[in-house]
Structure formats: C-alpha cells, structure tokens
Amino acid sequence: MRKRFLDIYKKYEEIIVYLIMGVFTTLVNLVSKYALLFTILDATNGFQLQVAVIISWIIAVIFAYFTNKKWVFKSKNTDILKEFTSFVIARISTLLMEMFIMWFFVTLLKLDSDLWVIIWTIISQVIVIVVNYILSKLFIFRDGKNEKSK
Helix, strand or coil: CHHHHHHHHHHCHHHHHHHHHHHHHHHHHHHHHHHHHCCCCCCCCHHHHHHHHHHHHHHHHHHHHHHHHHHHCCCCCCCHHHHHHHHHHHHHHHHHHHHHHHHHHHHHCCCCCHHHHHHHHHHHHHHHHHHHHHHHHHHHCHHHHHHHHC
16 A cells, blocks of 8 residues: 555656645745735725735745745756746736636625635635646746756
C-alpha cells in the first residue's frame, strides 16, 4: 500500500505539490481578502470589493511565485526578473477573471451578503487555480526546466 502511494506520488508529484501550494495560496488570498472585507472594507461597495480583491491578489501572487518556483516546478532559471514578470502577467489575466466573476455575481446580481461573497470567492478561486497551473506549466516555468536539464 505504501509503495503504491509512493508510486502515485512520484508519478503526479508536480500536480500534487501544486495543489497543496494552491491550497496555501488560496488560504493566503482568502485570509487577506476576508480580513479586509470584514474589517476596513465593505463587500457591498463595488469599489471596495475590488480593492480587497486586488490587495489579496498581490499578496497571494508573491507567495505563489516563490512556492511554485521552488517546490512545484523546481525552476533553476537564473533570469528571475523575466520569469517573475511572466508569472505576474499570467496572474493578471486570472486576476481579471476573478474580478469579473466577483463583479458579475456580487455587484451586478447583488449577491452581496457575507455568505454569497464567500461562495463566489471560493468558486472563482477553483477556476483561478486550474488556469494558473496551465499557464505556469506551459509558459512560465518551462524555461526553468529547460535550463535545469542543460
């Protein structure tokens, strides 16, 4: 049983570690967002909701870059500025996706109670995690893998 578990882990290590780091990144995002929305910002105010999304996104992206580089994709790319810039650009696309989801359901459809804010945040985070993995795997950390294997 243990050997089977280890075999599965080795086969899917990158995805498993990405999901674990994705959970941590999501927690960083959620904790910072809810700390803002339930203390100094108001989720029923569309502008303040977006400010909370952006601030929590910045915190989560910085956390995600370092965890993805080191533990998920094990990038040895020495051009950190280029890699980080690509990472940020990819994350901006998913930030816009998250902002649209939150705007559409919370602001436009007025699903702005605390419960709805939590529900739509979780749904948007699941979508964002999947898209972020695809972008990271195909476009961002690919060069780091190539440099490592040279």
